[in-house]
Amino acid sequence: MNGPILPGASLGVLGSGQLGRMFAIAARRLGYRVHVFSPDDDTPTGQVADVEIRADYADLDRVAEFARSVSVMTFEFENVPAATAETAAKFCPVRPGGHVLYTSQNRLREKTYLSQRGLPVTPFRPVTDDASLQTAIQDLGLPAVLKTADWGYDGKGQSIVRTAAEAAAAFAKLGVPTAILEGFIDFESELSVVGARGLDGTFVSFGPVGNAHSHHILDVSVCPALVSERVAQEAVEITRNVLEALDVVGVLCVEFFLTRSGGLLINETAPRPHNSGHLTLDAHVSCQFEQQVRAICGLPLGGTRQHAPAAMANLLGDVWANGEPDWSAALADPAIKLHLYGKREARAGRKMGHLNALASSVEEAEQLVRTARDRLMRK
Numbered sequence: 001m002n003g004p005i006l007p008g009a010s011l012g013v014l015g016s017g018q019l020g021r022m023f024a025i026a027a028r029r030l031g032y033r034v035h036v037f038s039p040d041d042d043t044p045t046g047q048v049a050d051v052e053i054r055a056d057y058a059d060l061d062r063v064a065e066f067a068r069s070v071s072v073m074t075f076e077f078e079n080v081p082a083a084t085a086e087t088a089a090k091f092c093p094v095r096p097g098g099h100v101l102y103t104s105q106n107r108l109r110e111k112t113y114l115s116q117r118g119l120p121v122t123p124f125r126p127v128t129d130d131a132s133l134q135t136a137i138q139d140l141g142l143p144a145v146l147k148t149a150d151w152g153y154d155g156k157g158q159s160i161v162r163t164a165a166e167a168a169a170a171f172a173k174l175g176v177p178t179a180i181l182e183g184f185i186d187f188e189s190e191l192s193v194v195g196a197r198g199l200d201g202t203f204v205s206f207g208p209v210g211n212a213h214s215h216h217i218l219d220v221s222v223c224p225a226l227v228s229e230r231v232a233q234e235a236v237e238i239t240r241n242v243l244e245a246l247d248v249v250g251v252l253c254v255e256f257f258l259t260r261s262g263g264l265l266i267n268e269t270a271p272r273p274h275n276s277g278h279l280t281l282d283a284h285v286s287c288q289f290e291q292q293v294r295a296i297c298g299l300p301l302g303g304t305r306q307h308a309p310a311a312m313a314n315l316l317g318d319v320w321a322n323g324e325p326d327w328s329a330a331l332a333d334p335a336i337k338l339h340l341y342g343k344r345e346a347r348a349g350r351k352m353g354h355l356n357a358l359a360s361s362v363e364e365a366e367q368l369v370r371t372a373r374d375r376l377m378r379k
């Protein structure tokens, strides 16, 4: 395929959660049609897509049929099986490519790949049995963080270990053939940069964004992060290098730890728009989802100029604990922008939506979203 994929064409997305939903909204705003493929129906993405296909990712005949019906395919979560991306790639471009999925869906592969290219990752060792666990502990020291190599997100499948016995018990409990032990980073703060890379190699980025987590799930993000110009430039440079090293066409987020001595270490990467980039929906000229559309279609990337300091607060199912949230109370402040994902069932820890606000400082923006979120909760 030579020229760009133009508005009017059909774009495919694997996965049907909120990231696919916001991708679909951006794509439709640009005049594209959107087809979504996932094992569920009436999904956050399906509700706003033109076509919703319900099938298993392992059903390669359905994947092939889906790929034939679109001009390009992307994904909204990285745990799509490699065979699914490979099958799709026979019939349409898959962006970012299957090699990016393959690398980033396993922490060990991801960290090995990046460190071999000179990129700063948290110190890590593979763990496959008791002997390798003991070696890893000797090399990295304790405390350390034991994580599953595959299928990890939002702190699932990971625990801090303080003694060798705790580590052995944690490995046994994970019940997986391969895990990764990481040195525990006593970080100053957590940052992320959302990068976008076009078909021609052009790179743009948002952030660094400052991230606060609660129970391992992102809670509040602010942009720009309150870090020095040197740290900000370095975070963007590392992100550029990650996208180039992986030859990403699309969007990829790099999550960092800022160490107490001012160094940056990559915690993980996500080859798609990221929760910490949701504030770009209101704060930047072209949001992360529009960049994803433009990048995979081979169009020029959009502007990343930020209108004003911004903050985002996640709305988890917990906000529904005492009944339907008090939307009017939160929206009484005209600075607040509400984004909901169309999920019918609010479960504790489930990402249901988020609030964004712009203000004259990030502190003020953060205060606005926190206050509005507090007002949502029925007493």
Ligand code: AMP
Pocket (backbone or CB within 6 Å): 122, 145, 152, 153, 154, 155, 156, 158, 182, 183, 184, 185, 186, 187, 190, 213, 216, 267, 268
């Ligand atoms: P992850 O699922 O790897 O993004 O981890 C979720 C959260 O756990 C991170 O955002 C950190 O707050 C914490 N965490 C993960 N790995 C480490 C580490 N090596 N040292 C310290 N904290 C960590």
